[in-house]
Amino acid sequence: xxxxxxxxxxxxxxxxxxxxxxxxxxxxxxxxxxxxxxxxxxxxxxxxxxxxxxxxxxxxxxxxxxxxxxxxxxxxxxxxxxxxxxxxxxxxxxxxxxxxxxxxxxxxxxxxxxxxxxxxxxxxxxxxxxxxxxxxxxxxxxxxxxxxxxxxxxxxxxxxxxxxxxxxxxxxxxxxxxxxxxxxxxxxxxxxxxxxxxxxxxxxxxxxxxxxxxxxxxxxxxxxxxxxxxxxxxxxxxxxxxxxxxxxxxxxxxxxxxxxxxxxxxxxxxxxxxxxxxxxxxxxxxxxxxxxxxxxxxxxxxxxxxxxxxxxxxxxxxxxxxxxxxxxxxxxxxxx
Amino acid sequence: xxxxxxxxxxxxxxxxxxxxxxxxxxxxxxxxxxxxxxxxxxxxxxxxxxxxxxxxxxxxxxxxxxxxxxxxxxxxxxxxxxxxxxxxxxxxxxxxxxxxxxxxxxxxxxxxxxxxx
Amino acid sequence: xxxxxxxxxxxxxxxxxxxxxxxxxxxxxxxxxxxxxxxxxxxxxxxxxxxxxxxxxxxxxxxxxxxxxxxxxxxxxxxxxxxxxxxxxxxxxxxxxxxxxxxxxxxxxxxxxxxxxxxxxxxxxxxxxxxxxxxxxxxxxxxxxxxxxxxxxxxxxxx
Numbered sequence: 001x002x003x004x005x006x007x008x009x010x011x012x013x014x015x016x017x018x019x020x021x022x023x024x025x026x027x028x029x030x031x032x033x034x035x036x037x038x039x040x041x042x043x044x045x046x047x048x049x050x051x052x053x054x055x056x057x058x059x060x061x062x063x064x065x066x067x068x069x070x071x072x073x074x075x076x077x078x079x080x081x082x083x084x085x086x087x088x089x090x091x092x093x094x095x096x097x098x099x100x101x102x103x104x105x106x107x108x109x110x111x112x113x114x115x116x117x118x119x120x121x122x123x124x125x126x127x128x129x130x131x132x133x134x135x136x137x138x139x140x141x142x143x144x145x146x147x148x149x150x151x152x153x154x155x156x157x158x159x160x161x162x163x164x165x166x167x168x169x170x171x172x173x174x175x176x177x178x179x180x181x182x183x184x185x186x187x188x189x190x191x192x193x194x195x196x197x198x199x200x201x202x203x204x205x206x207x208x209x210x211x212x213x214x215x216x217x218x219x220x221x222x223x224x225x226x227x228x229x230x231x232x233x234x235x236x237x238x239x240x241x242x243x244x245x246x247x248x249x250x251x252x253x254x255x256x257x258x259x260x261x262x263x264x265x266x267x268x269x270x271x272x273x274x275x276x277x278x279x280x281x282x283x284x285x286x287x288x289x290x291x292x293x294x295x296x297x298x299x300x301x302x303x304x305x306x307x308x309x310x311x312x313x314x315x316x317x318x319x320x321x322x323x324x325x326x327x328x329x330x331x332x333x334x335x336x
Numbered sequence: 337x338x339x340x341x342x343x344x345x346x347x348x349x350x351x352x353x354x355x356x357x358x359x360x361x362x363x364x365x366x367x368x369x370x371x372x373x374x375x376x377x378x379x380x381x382x383x384x385x386x387x388x389x390x391x392x393x394x395x396x397x398x399x400x401x402x403x404x405x406x407x408x409x410x411x412x413x414x415x416x417x418x419x420x421x422x423x424x425x426x427x428x429x430x431x432x433x434x435x436x437x438x439x440x441x442x443x444x445x446x447x448x449x450x451x452x453x
Numbered sequence: 454x455x456x457x458x459x460x461x462x463x464x465x466x467x468x469x470x471x472x473x474x475x476x477x478x479x480x481x482x483x484x485x486x487x488x489x490x491x492x493x494x495x496x497x498x499x500x501x502x503x504x505x506x507x508x509x510x511x512x513x514x515x516x517x518x519x520x521x522x523x524x525x526x527x528x529x530x531x532x533x534x535x536x537x538x539x540x541x542x543x544x545x546x547x548x549x550x551x552x553x554x555x556x557x558x559x560x561x562x563x564x565x566x567x568x569x570x571x572x573x574x575x576x577x578x579x580x581x582x583x584x585x586x587x588x589x590x591x592x593x594x595x596x597x598x599x600x601x602x603x604x605x606x607x608x609x610x611x612x
Contacts, residue, residue: 043453044450048570049570049571050570051570052570139453140451140453144567144568148563148584149451149563149564149566149567149568149583149584150451150452150453150540150563150567151451151452151534151535151537151539151540151559151562151563151566151567152540152543152559152560152563152564152584153534153539153540153542153543153544153546153550153551153556153559153563154365154540154543154551155358155485155543155544155546155547155548155551156544157480158478158479158480158481159477159478191466192465192466192469192470192473193462193466193467193469193470194469194470194473199473199477202473202476202477205473206469236478237476237477237478240476241472241473241476244472244476245472271544274478339501340498340501340502343494343497343498343500343501344494344495344497344498345494346497347493347494347496347497347498347500347553348489348490348491348493348494348497348549349490350493350552351489351490351492351493351494351548351549351552351553352486352489352490352493352548353548354489354493354548354551354552355482355485355486355489355547355548355549356482356486357548358485358547358548358551359480359482359485359486359547360482365551365556365584366584366587366588367587368548368551368552369551369552369556369557369587369588370587370588370591370592372552373588373591373592373595374591374592374595376592377592377595377596377599378595378599380596380599381599381600381602381603393501393504394497394498394499394500394501394503394504394522395494395497395501397500397504397519397522397523398496398497398500398522398523398526398553398554398555399493399497399552399553399554400552400553400554400556400557400588401552402554403554403557403588403592404592404595404596407592407593407595407596408596408599408600408603410596411596411597411599411600412600412603412604415600415604420604423597423600423601423604424597427593427596427597427600428593430519430520432520433519433520433521433523433524434520434523434524434527434554434557435589437523437524437527437528437558438527438531438557438558438561438562438585439561439581441527441528441531441558441562442531442558442561442562442564442565442581443565443577443581444531445531445532445534445535445562445565445566446562446565446566446568446569446573446577448535449535449536449566450566450569451537451563451566451567452536452537453537
């Protein structure tokens, strides 16, 4: 049901009955290793290319989520997925393997919450009984497409971020045990002229702020309503800017409640500059770590605001700035 | 020994110029190397790069700017002996070893190695 | 108030860009320059050593020793790139590993090994010069222009 200007409230409270989170060796060495279902030791996953490896990760995450729910592929009505590859090829090939009716999404790093909000909407509206929502990203594949070859000796500035190699899948249903999806806010494109692809945090921060403001307005709540508000992958730079922007606009989110998936996923000593990024960043941290905390009873209600930088490898060369977007989803512990 | 020190200092200085172009002027690595190559070509044309090579040895011949100088040197040398068309035929003469080995060994690497990530 | 220069950017955008710039972690320019100086200097010193080596043991002159010296550095760079070491050195060294001819070899080798998955002809062959292309293109073109200008001036009685 429409809530306010750009949000949905899910009266039937669709349930995330299972999630699966997979990651590469770098993520395995990170701060949230214990929250992964599968950790690969090799970024190639034994495949012939990085792109094929990403497809395999996405497939593994999806199959694991379905398996954990005690279901079969045939039981899932729809598959919503996205990634960073040209033509979201990883998702298309994963959909081919899964054989589930499929809608591909492109929201860059905001795709996780875009997919989850659509999945919840479908369930809530009675349009499906089970919807699988997933995303993936692969560090080397992303560098190859958007930046430089993996072994190229460029010096990354302190504002650069590290794309997460991983995939996250969530299976949403009308009934069952698990965290509930109770609301979502769909973001709009915000572009304040940042054009540096090595400083995406600064580009995306205004979009996150815009969506958070819209969410608070549409639902008539404030930060006190949530135990945790996590942005997707603003990283050190973007998160700091977002915090300052929110404060400047009179929105108070206490620092201990305001975090970022890109800051949580890696350890301080890992060479990730400003933090993690990539579609998988928000997905693996949310579906793994944050929902595990919720399942353990540590968190009651959280807001995850996944942020995406919608540039293309060409747009930067054509001197375009980076249009960004952020989508927010409310997740609550069952039974409250 | 002195020759090594001069090579170190001059080579290091050219790299510092490159670093400033990267960090202060915010050029991409591609733009920065293009700037250095073109500068090398211009200085070569003005007859200023050869003395630097004589003075600094590898300190001036190893940085990519020497590539621009060598291209000009080859063009001018060939033009002197065979006329204006020499500009076209002579350009790659001196740099041939560099470009050829980069292509050959780059290709060999692709046969034998995979990126490590 | 927008500047005349940035008339394509709105006032809000300009204000935000200023806001973001203030919060951007500053690049450690001096440290980077120091690292570049040391790394670049060392590579050139190594080049000087190879030059001496080829002159002493292989009958090259000071002029002709340049080619095998460059080739040797290129082979070393291709190897370090292939072993996955070059990019780690480069994060520390910055321009110190980009500027010497080793950087040129690194661009070609890294692109070549990266695109093997697309086949040897279209993948390796078609993408090898992705980053090195600008250097070759602009090097050749600027050499052409400089040579023509110099020859013209000489013919007109200049230097």
